[in-house]
Amino acid sequence: MYDEIQEIKAQYPRTRSAVLPALRIAQQRYGWLTPDALREVADALDETPAFCQSVASFYDMFHLAPVGRRLVEVCTNISCALVGAQQVLEAFEQELGIRAGETTDDGQVTLRALECAGGCGWGTVVAVDHRYREPVRPEDVPAIVQEVRDGG
Numbered sequence: 001m002y003d004e005i006q007e008i009k010a011q012y013p014r015t016r017s018a019v020l021p022a023l024r025i026a027q028q029r030y031g032w033l034t035p036d037a038l039r040e041v042a043d044a045l046d047e048t049p050a051f052c053q054s055v056a057s058f059y060d061m062f063h064l065a066p067v068g069r070r071l072v073e074v075c076t077n078i079s080c081a082l083v084g085a086q087q088v089l090e091a092f093e094q095e096l097g098i099r100a101g102e103t104t105d106d107g108q109v110t111l112r113a114l115e116c117a118g119g120c121g122w123g124t125v126v127a128v129d130h131r132y133r134e135p136v137r138p139e140d141v142p143a144i145v146q147e148v149r150d151g152g
């Protein structure tokens with residue numbers, strides 16, 4: 001990972017500018033940004049782990065805790081909220097048997113509430129493994145959960 005980050009670092013005039021792609025590499029490698037992963041990124045960038053964590057904590061796409069094999073994210077920001085995002089989120093909670101921010105007991109699915117996904121005109125936006133479904137209504141949720149459980 002160190003060498004890969006060095007290559008990316010060389011593409012930027014300032015080392016700090018490489019922090020986002022470096023964090024992405026670490027997350028792909030470890031599944032989430034473990035303390036060790038943050039230390040590795042920091043060492044490769046000559047930064048502190050605290051700096052790397054502060055950047056990672058700002059962005060929804062970085063995970064500072066373990067996540068399931070599949071990731072379901074429901075945008076609950078204002079445009080989606082106005083068209084029923086809370087009901088969609090609650091439908092996922094009911095179908096999956098977990099609350100937002102939790103992972104199913106089998107470690108398969110993590111459900112998260114998401115800040116604006118950038119699809120405000122097509123709410124409620126749901127991202128399954130970063131692929132958008134839009135618009136999603138509460139009645140769509142059982143089929144989506146079934147699909148996720150079936151590996152689709």
Ligand code: FES
Nearest residue numbers: 075080117119120
């Ligand atoms: S508010 Fe949901 S995509 Fe922007």
